Amino acid sequence: MQVHLEHVSKRFKQQQVLRDISLDLAGGEIFGLIGPSGAGKTTLIRLITGSLAADSGTVRMGELTIPSRDALRQIGYMPQNDALYTDLSGSDNLLFFGGMYGLSSAELKERVRAALRLVDLESDEKKLVGAYSGGMKKRLSLAAALLPEPSVLILDEPTVGIDPLLRQKIWAQFRSLKAQGRTILITTHVMDEAALCDRVALLYHGTVIACDRIDALLARTEHHAMEELFLESGVNEA
Secondary structure (H helix, E strand, C coil), X not given: CCEEEEEEEEEECCEEEEEEEEEEECCCEEEEEECCCCCCHHHHHHHHHCCCCCCEEEEEECCEEEXXXXXXXXXXXXXXXXXXXXXXXXXXXXXXXXXXXXXXXXXXXHHHHHHHXXXXXXXXXXXXXXXXXXXXXXXXXXXXHHCCCCCEEEEECCCCCCCHHHHHHHHHHHHHHHHCCCEEEEECCCXXXXXXXXXXXXXXXXXXXXXXXXXXXXXXXXXXXXXXXXXXXXXXXX
16 A cells, blocks of 8 residues: 655644655555654654644545544554553453454454464463563564554564564565565664665655665765765755
């Protein structure tokens, strides 16, 4: 499903967080959003999910204008900060979140089982989440985002604290979802992960300073380093 942002801006009191953002995310695409802390990545994600409304501009998901209750059924969202119930077990958390999607009991149990298998938490599913490590909570949050089998999967720093081998397994699943026509938006600070995206947008001080394939962006720099694009933008502002 396509996601389209046109001239989107957002301000909080006196701070302009996003400025005139226009982006198109295609179905069957892994799209990376890169930027330093405070660049506006999380705010942009909140506009796409509809948890915030833009001050100006439009956000569309397919034929739906965001915010939209119908669009929520199409979105799987993993926030940067874990939104889990620490007094429930891992599997009970997934059963609770999955119960919001109107699945039959048998289908929900199968999806929970598949999600736990993907993030390698089957042996810890009965453990209370309060006893999970930070990395385990991150993996459980990813499992919850995958439960609705969404058309659009939005992941805010999804692999922070996850070991390299499991990261490879999770990225293989992302590619499988992409092959099914899903749209995947990922924010990351890891340049190796950015290179796995089909395209990336560089967000700096609330503005998209570049958007292209990773190889095309690197070709613009002297030393083929993504950081150079941000540095050049900072120099230009000065």
